[in-house]
Amino acid sequence: MRTIKFSTPLQDKKYFDNVKRLLDSKKSLHGPGENIFKIKKELKKQFGFEHVHLTNSCTAAMEICALMLSLKKNDEVLMPSYNYNTTASSFVRTGCKIRYCDIKKENLLPSFDDFRKNVNKNTKVIIVIHMQGLCVDYLDKLKKFCLKKKIILIEDAAPALGTYLKGKSVGSYGDFATFSFHETKNYQSGIGGLLVVNNKKFRKKSDLVFDKGTDRTYVVSDPNYHKKYYSWVELGSCFRLPELNASYLQPQIKDINKVIDYRERLFKRYYENFFNWLKDEFIICNKYKHKDKYNYHAFTIILKKKEREKFLKYLKNQKIIAFISFEALHLSKMGKKWLTKNTKLKNTNEIIKKIVRLPMHNKLSIQEVDYISKKVKDYFKK
Secondary structure (H helix, E strand, O other), X not given: OXXXXXXXXXXXXXXXXXXXXXXXXXXXXXXXXXXXXXXXXXXXXXXXXXXXXXXXXXXXXXXXXXXXXXXXXXXEEEEEOOOOHHHHXXXXXXXXXXXXXXXXXXXXXXXXXXXXXXXXXXXXXXXXXXXXXXXXXXXXXXXXXXXXXXXXXXXXXXXXXXXXXXXXXXXXXXXEEEEEOOOOOXXXXXXXXXXXXXXXXXXXXXXXXXXXXXXXXXXXXXXXXXXXOOOEOOOOOEXXXXXXXXXXXHHHHOOHHHHHHHHHHHHHHHHHHHHOOOOOOEEEOOOOOOOOOOOOOOEEEEEOOOOXXXXXXXXXXXXXXXXXXXXXXHHOOOHHHHOOOOOXXXXXXXXXXXXXXXXXXXOOOHHHHHHHHHHHHHHHHO
């Protein structure tokens, strides 16, 4: 038995062929070029995303959001503590504050009340995390709440492209949404990301921040623009996804449904292997069937006992590489700076050392899922 990796990047000959086609053409590897334009067109067709920027990471997309909002030092950004660190650091580096909210034990997502009860007069942004590619079921309600309170809503949808709620793609609800094309995601460009700008008020500013803070895009593309030469007009940086990376990603966009279909088969097999057997060893942190389309990014379990390190070591000895995801922000060296005496994170603290993600990727076979399932069961039989 070969070692079963936690994640293997999505690969196919036609993806490599498209990269070779770009290299053979001797066209610019920087871009934007044909591949970037095709991706943007396909994203609009499939998901209805009108105004997007292909970025060099999901972090870059979040940093653009932070720069656009020009928050002040007492302004607060509300987010779950169980969250990736650069979601927080993107805003911290602009000088504002962050505030944490709790999550539900059964799906690692915050409840509506987790957000509502932590909102105060300084709250300017709420970031909802689509953990495991799964979105909360109250996005429309949260959107209305934010509109009423004049709070910016950002969807951190890093692993969630292809997931829907009430017939709408995730990424369609917030003022902004960020996605990742990192090699651990369902579709990948090695490293890369996507910013969706739904709030029309910020579309022009996003163009400026995205292009190093300059108005080059308008000077080059708009013959009626009032300037002959571009210049520095906003605080920005180098956020662009190179055309080279885009050439690997571009054919994948049309394969999204095919990729999801295979991952659904893997998820279903895991679920069926465990569901009738399972007593109180762990809980499956998701469900197989959903009202709307889910992209089956992850298969996550939450152990009942604090035995994760022992469990992971056992799996590794069986040539199975599982993963913990990440630690909660409020427990980290940097993140604990924003932990206040009023911050209540009971559920997060209770389960953070019990979360395990099992292998899930498009190179994984049904036979390997069965092997993993058997070894997991064997562990709990001891």
